[in-house]
Amino acid sequence: xxxxxxxxxxxxxxWVAEHIDDPGIVIVESNEDILLYETGHIQNAVKVDWQNExxxxxxRDYVNKDDFERLMSEKGISNDHTVxxxxxxxxxxxxxxxxxxxxxxxxxxxxxNGGRQKWVDEERPxxxxxxxxxxxxxxxxxxxxxxRAFRDDVITHLEGNNPLIDVRSPKEFTGxxxxxxxxxxxxxxxxxxxxxxxxxxxARAANEDGTFKSADELAAIYKEEVGLKDGDDVIAYCRIxxxxxxxxxxxxxxxxxxxxxxxxxxxxxWGNLVRAPIEKP
Amino acid sequence: xxxxEEIIDQFKDADFQETLELLLDYAEDLPGxxxxxxxxLENEANRVPECETPVYLFVDINNNIVNIFADVPPESPTxxxxxxxxxxxxxxxxxxxxDSAPMDLLSKLGLAQKLGTRRMYGLGAVYNxxxxxxxxxxxxx
Numbered sequence: 001x002x003x004x005x006x007x008x009x010x011x012x013x014x015w016v017a018e019h020i021d022d023p024g025i026v027i028v029e030s031n032e033d034i035l036l037y038e039t040g041h042i043q044n045a046v047k048v049d050w051q052n053e054x055x056x057x058x059x060r061d062y063v064n065k066d067d068f069e070r071l072m073s074e075k076g077i078s079n080d081h082t083v084x085x086x087x088x089x090x091x092x093x094x095x096x097x098x099x100x101x102x103x104x105x106x107x108x109x110x111x112x113n114g115g116r117q118k119w120v121d122e123e124r125p126x127x128x129x130x131x132x133x134x135x136x137x138x139x140x141x142x143x144x145x146x147x148r149a150f151r152d153d154v155i156t157h158l159e160g161n162n163p164l165i166d167v168r169s170p171k172e173f174t175g176x177x178x179x180x181x182x183x184x185x186x187x188x189x190x191x192x193x194x195x196x197x198x199x200x201x202x203a204r205a206a207n208e209d210g211t212f213k214s215a216d217e218l219a220a221i222y223k224e225e226v227g228l229k230d231g232d233d234v235i236a237y238c239r240i241x242x243x244x245x246x247x248x249x250x251x252x253x254x255x256x257x258x259x260x261x262x263x264x265x266x267x268x269x270w271g272n273l274v275r276a277p278i279e280k281p
Numbered sequence: 282x283x284x285x286e287e288i289i290d291q292f293k294d295a296d297f298q299e300t301l302e303l304l305l306d307y308a309e310d311l312p313g314x315x316x317x318x319x320x321x322l323e324n325e326a327n328r329v330p331e332c333e334t335p336v337y338l339f340v341d342i343n344n345n346i347v348n349i350f351a352d353v354p355p356e357s358p359t360x361x362x363x364x365x366x367x368x369x370x371x372x373x374x375x376x377x378x379x380d381s382a383p384m385d386l387l388s389k390l391g392l393a394q395k396l397g398t399r400r401m402y403g404l405g406a407v408y409n410x411x412x413x414x415x416x417x418x419x420x421x422x
Binding site: 034120 | 297302304305308355359362397400
């Protein structure tokens with residue numbers, strides 16, 4: 001059985017349980033539900049909210065360098081800390097937070113395999129006590145946009161016949177829906193997908209218990225079925241770039257693709273962009 | 282002041298953190314469903330389809346009094362909090378009182394502004410479902 005390309009970025013619930021008091025790590029919970037952390041969380045874990053804390057509240061963008069430094073300082077995370085993310089929905093939001101942290105230059109990041117669901121299913125303890133962490137002096141070492149694609153990058157990518165992975169649901173891919181079923185309609189004028197994109201719904205990379213599928217199973221999906229080849233330059237997208245950050249993590253860290261970018265403008269940008277080419281089956 | 286107005290008043294001046302705390306208190310206070318409804322959790326007709334969280338609602342009207350029970354999983358405390366607000370406000374009142382509740386309740390509670398619009402769709406669906414069920418069942422009385 002093949003190993004993940006970077007097995008060291010995934011840690012188990014056992015590992016986290018043993019490292020709860022490790023001064024070198026900060027456990028961060030990132031959920032879709034804004035209140036879930038407050039109902040109980042892993043001891044010493046701090047909460048990061050993707051919408052209110054990682055996104056700029058005015059411009060469609062992530063927080064800037066200064067705001068991120070302030071956020072990290074308030075959360076008690078220093079440049080030397082290794083951040084261990086976990087969250088709801090098979091770590092979908094944990095991967096999103098990790099991608100954002102990476103863009104903002106924090107590279108020492110790990111994911112707890114199985115996320116919140118596995119921790120809860122194993123009946124491990126949760127606490128409502130919010131950890132008191134001393135403020136830090138955090139300095140963003142540099143912004144890393146090599147893992148982020150903008151719309152013009154997607155156009156260049158298409159011209160070079162490079163692969164795109166559309167991680168939305170099949171109905172969104174075909175254009176029958178412009179949003180996730182049961183999720184808000186966010187105002188897309190056109191349905192369909194970026195030409196040549198292959199549809200691999202993000203959750204195919206996750207097991208029922210929230211853990212990631214094995215390296216062999218992932219290779220069967222992304223390499224054999226979709227045809228990605230080692231060395232490929234890949235762009236993943238969804239609707240606003242959150243589901244595709246899960247796929248970004250899988251392709252980059254579990255399958256070892258070196259050039260994977262998440263197009264966070266995603267369908268809510270492309271589906272509204274004048275003259276952007278769209279394919280429908 | 283009716284119950285709903287009291288709740289709106291409670292949320293009116295709450296800052297972001299206080300809003301979360303209030304919502305969490307409501308989520309924790311949502312009563313469980315009575316035993317005789319347990320079997321109904323398998324019945325998809327009682328589920329709010331627009332809400333991604335599996336929310337089950339049971340609305341009944343007896344002698345012009347509305348009764349509401351709801352089931353929301355613990356991993357969705359935000360939805361659970363709103364459902365609990367609606368149960369607190371509408372359980373035991375007349376159908377007319379439910380009908381006269383403001384359409385923009387989520388805005389009045391400040392939730393749309395504080396939690397972000399992306400989180401409002403499912404919550405709005407739950408609210409509309411209760412209003413609709415009360416209206417339909419009141420007609421059948």
